[in-house]
Amino acid sequence: MQAIKTVRTDSTPEVIFNPVHNTLFIAGECYPENPNLFFQPIIGTMQAHFDNKVSAKFYARIRLSYVNSASTKSMRQLFMVLNEAAHAGCAVDIDWEFDEEDDAIQDLGEDLMHGLGVTWLNFNEAPFVA
Amino acid sequence: MNLRSFEQFQEGAAHAGVIYYYAGCFDGDMMNVLSRALKDKLEYENVSGPVKRKLFSSFVEMAQNILHYGGAPGNGTCPEPGKPGAIGMGQAEQSYWIACGNLVPSEQVERIHGKLTALKSMSLAEIKAAYRQQLANDEHEATDAISKGAGLGLLTIARDSTQPIEFEFVPHTQSAGRFSYFYLKTVI
Numbered sequence: 001m002q003a004i005k006t007v008r009t010d011s012t013p014e015v016i017f018n019p020v021h022n023t024l025f026i027a028g029e030c031y032p033e034n035p036n037l038f039f040q041p042i043i044g045t046m047q048a049h050f051d052n053k054v055s056a057k058f059y060a061r062i063r064l065s066y067v068n069s070a071s072t073k074s075m076r077q078l079f080m081v082l083n084e085a086a087h088a089g090c091a092v093d094i095d096w097e098f099d100e101e102d103d104a105i106q107d108l109g110e111d112l113m114h115g116l117g118v119t120w121l122n123f124n125e126a127p128f129v130a
Numbered sequence: 131m132n133l134r135s136f137e138q139f140q141e142g143a144a145h146a147g148v149i150y151y152y153a154g155c156f157d158g159d160m161m162n163v164l165s166r167a168l169k170d171k172l173e174y175e176n177v178s179g180p181v182k183r184k185l186f187s188s189f190v191e192m193a194q195n196i197l198h199y200g201g202a203p204g205n206g207t208c209p210e211p212g213k214p215g216a217i218g219m220g221q222a223e224q225s226y227w228i229a230c231g232n233l234v235p236s237e238q239v240e241r242i243h244g245k246l247t248a249l250k251s252m253s254l255a256e257i258k259a260a261y262r263q264q265l266a267n268d269e270h271e272a273t274d275a276i277s278k279g280a281g282l283g284l285l286t287i288a289r290d291s292t293q294p295i296e297f298e299f300v301p302h303t304q305s306a307g308r309f310s311y312f313y314l315k316t317v318i
Contacts, residue, residue, distance in 0.1 A: 010162060031165075031190050033158045033197070066183060068190050069282035072265055101180050104187065104290075107258070115266030130179060 002045050012038050013064060019049050024060040031068035039074035043081060050085040058082070058090050063097040064105055072108060079112045079121070086120035093122045100127035146220055147227075149175065153216035155208035156196045156232075164193060168219070177226070184290040184318045185219065185226055191283045192217055192230040192314065201233035201309040203302075222317075225292065229315040236310045239299050246314075249284060250294045261285045291316040 008014035013028030024046070032038045060082060067075065086092040098105035106125065113123050143151065150171050152164055168189055172182045200213030208214040215232030234242060252260065261282060264270065270281045288295050293316075300311040 010166060031194075033161065033194070066186065068187070068194065069286040070194065072282060076265060099179065102183060103180075104183060111262045111265050114262055 002048075004042055004045055006042075015042055017042065017045065017049075022055045022058045024058070024062075026061075027063040029066040030064055030071045031066065032071065035068075035071040035074045039071070039077070043074065043077050046078070046081050050081065050088070050090070054085055054088045054090045056091065058085060058092045060092070060094045061097065062094060064108075065099065065102070067105070067108060072112075075108070076112055076115060079116060083116050083119055083121055086122075091122070092120070093124065095124050095126045097126040097128055099130040101130065147222050148218055148220040150220075151216070151218040154214070155212040156193060156200065156215050157212040158197070160212075161193055161197060164217070165190065171219075175221075181226065181318055185228060188228045188287050188290055188316050188318065189217065189219070191287050192228065195283055196230060196232040199234065199238075201235050203233065203305045203309060205304075225317050227315055227317050229313065231311055231313045233302055233305075233309040234299075234312045236301075236307055239310050239312075242312065243297075243299065245284060246295065246297045249288045252288070254289070257285060257289050261289060287314075287316050290318060293317040 003019055004015055004017035006012065006015045008028045011029065011031045011033075013026050013030050016025040017023075030038075082092050082094065096105075096109040098109070106127070109123070109125060113119060113121070150168060152160075152167075154160070165186075168186060172185060177185065196213050196215040196217070200215055202208060202210060202213050204210070213232060215230060217228070217230040219226060219228045221227075249257070264281050264285060267281070284295075296313075296315040298313045300313070301307065302309040302311050
């Protein structure tokens with residue numbers, strides 16, 4: 001299965017997907033002009049990973065400092081892929097890290113979870129002091 | 131331009147508290163340049179973390195609105211896919227403001243006007259609820275042919291504004307009514 005490793009840029013986060021260890025790490029700012037171009041390969045690879053075999057567990061660590069509105073839909077798609085994997089029996093843990101002074105990222109995490117309706121994800125808010 | 135005009139421009143900007151301003155063509159490359167310049171400026175001005183994040187967010191939503199929905203009269207001054215517009219940020223006593231101006235096709239004025247009028251009357255709790263609902267609305271692309279994003283841009287700007295957002299439409303006479311000038315302002 002294909003691994004992903006993107007380098008952080010001014011407008012896109014670092015993304016590391018390790019299909020062997022079943023981990024995903026996202027960190028940085030996210031406001032690309034076209035979020036679909038950036039996210040579709042990542043979401044497609046994740047989808048294929050879970051379609052191939054649902055692992056026993058998966059760990060996602062997401063540490064975003066800014067997300068523009070257009071990118072939030074891609075984040076929703078990512079959460080939906082993870083939620084489906086969890087529904088299929090994978091123990092999915094998400095650590096949602098945010099600056100404790102930044103209620104926008106905290107709210108986004110809560111809004112994304114709320115938007116899933118019924119969820120099987122283990123979602124942990126992890127505020128840090130910047 | 132003569133120096134007298136420049137002096138008047140400079141005095142006007144100082145009077146309005148302008149600390150950042152760009153007018154011209156908006157495209158992907160310029161967006162990167164403007165984003166970086168604004169970040170540097172906010173660092174330089176020692177703006178606190180949360181305010182800095184809100185200012186930057188409002189800036190990105192406004193600039194991407196110009197890029198995605200702005201009208202281009204096609205008179206050669208701003209080659210496609212660029213869009214002409216202006217964006218500025220300034221300081222007023224205890225707060226900061228961001229304002230932008232760009233052309234929109236006149237037939238879209240009513241639609242934008244309606245959206246913004248509704249937003250203006252909403253409380254923060256109502257804005258947050260509408261945001262949450264729209265984020266989970268997967269039919270948006272199918273039901274809104276004009277919107278290219280998530281339909282969350284104006285909600286995002288309104289959510290961070292400490293005062294109701296202000297807006298204005300002004301007829302663009304040079305294009306004989308095809309376009310209108312659309313101004314938007316938020317306070318943080």
